Amino acid sequence: MSVRNRFGTVAAIALMTTAGAVLLSACGPDNSDPGSTAASSAPGSAAPGTAGPGGGSHSGSPAPGGKEVNGTSAANHLTISTGTKTVAMNGTAVDFGTVVRDLAWSPDGKKVVFVNGDGDLLTANPDGSGKAVLAKAPSGEAWSHPTWQHADKGPSGNAVPDETERYNNIVFASSKGGTLRLEQVPAKGGTVQELTPHNSEGGDAAAEPQPPQTGNTWANAGGKQAAIAYANTPANEVYIYDDYIRPATQDIGKGSQPALSPDGGHIAFVRSVDGHDHLFSRSTDYEQKTEKDLTPSATTDYTEPAWSPDGKTLAARTPDGVSTLPADGSAAPTQVSTIKGLPSYRP
Template identity: 80%
Template structure:
């Protein structure tokens, strides 16, 4: 079974819980005790037309689950959020109504903003409670946008970067598909209504036997990590994963066969998906130049693990499965455990 690349097309899926009659406590996105926009996890998302409902309308607090257990797998403690392509996002043990379709939700490095693709295919940011929506880029039509990620960096003393590089690090990178052609595009986070620019991975040396120029087409599924603007991405035609940064000078490296890569918060490790014996497995490896060993985190997989995401502390990986969302230790010390029956894209809010 091959990896399924969605490119942002997600059907509205009703949220499910493992305890049918239990309503979760109404937790907002910022603390377990607040959240006027939170709805019980048992509520069916998308009850209003996308883009027409106001955040929080029709949402009512529920009663705590027995023992305080968050049966939908998300809590303030684990930072896990799940977007399903509807207008509600699961977080903090409840659901938050964003008032518009939310596809491929990703969080800013400080956790104060969410980026996603709305029902019109536009790139939007919002507050964690769904308010304050800003359209960063309007889809021109005929394109499918997906999987936004924040490119970010901090300045190291004594390090000279590419001129203007730090300005580029206040940027959202996303995937675009038009007529079957795949590419990565970018927009600044502080200029609403900007026209996206194509992100072209390349090497400043012009290519060599040790560092050839990477493919310029077929690039998708970008995911940022670390503190130097690193971006991992997949090249579909080649079936390879790459890492790119231009903190000091443009550099792109091929890290091997796979898809749907995600960089650890410190940028030191990569998790990605590769098909093995009919199922999609999760693999990790170091991003260091001199380390190429890979580790299969799911060697006994009897289902597909896709769309991985790292926890803020880098110790846990969440992945989508046909039955919901599972988590496992990033060091592979234990098998995956299903934590949610919600079928959607996992992400961790820092």
């Protein structure tokens, strides 16, 4: 496992399998994993500026003059979900009225998708209103880390058919009986189906090995043609699945928690190096396999990367909050928030 377990005894007791640990450990602050029953039922619905799970303020640290500072603003598009009812965004804390885990944004930034305290998949407006249950998790099944798959609408007359609606889906990880799989549901609602990354069969692709169907988690959509990055836990490998033209699965290499850039040209992921979790990146081009360690001098752990809408900045979770760094690795990370949660960017 490339990301070391730093999430405390509550999560450790609650998680009975390695697969479950990877699925849930990334969701919440130390000692308050929101994927666990203890955290979901705990007084985690802290009001803005009050202490929540893991300690600290969900609205950041007070600055001179009483202004709340949490590293988010309308200008930088950064949002942070902590497994409580409040989500940090636009320099404040938005109360969703329900537990919000693993929040992700729609391609147009007008909707969010998340897993609530009951483990169900919900969508809502950015201010927490308009909540709708997209799908209810079956008994004994845990869902996590949804992402909004999408494809750009092609121009009229383009030889490539308009796939916008076909790829308007929510892809997420499901854990049942210790087995991890990727599943998907139309963003407008419908039937949950298993997502099975694979390679084309027949022709030159006949000899291509098929990727594993179980152990898959941490899906992340990116680019303009519905590509999905994901991690396979048993193999400790990162993959990219793309079936826009023909099904093809690209093995990126060792790592976890992948994130595709907005243009789909690069992928960031996590890999353990000398006792710390580092951020790496590489091109998604098949012919360009060179990796770059973005945090070569890391003295802490950088996990759960997220790309800014312009593709120039990466945000990452650390044990002390959230840090950002240039996506090209030209500067060291800088802590921007003391909030311990999952960073994401609103398009």
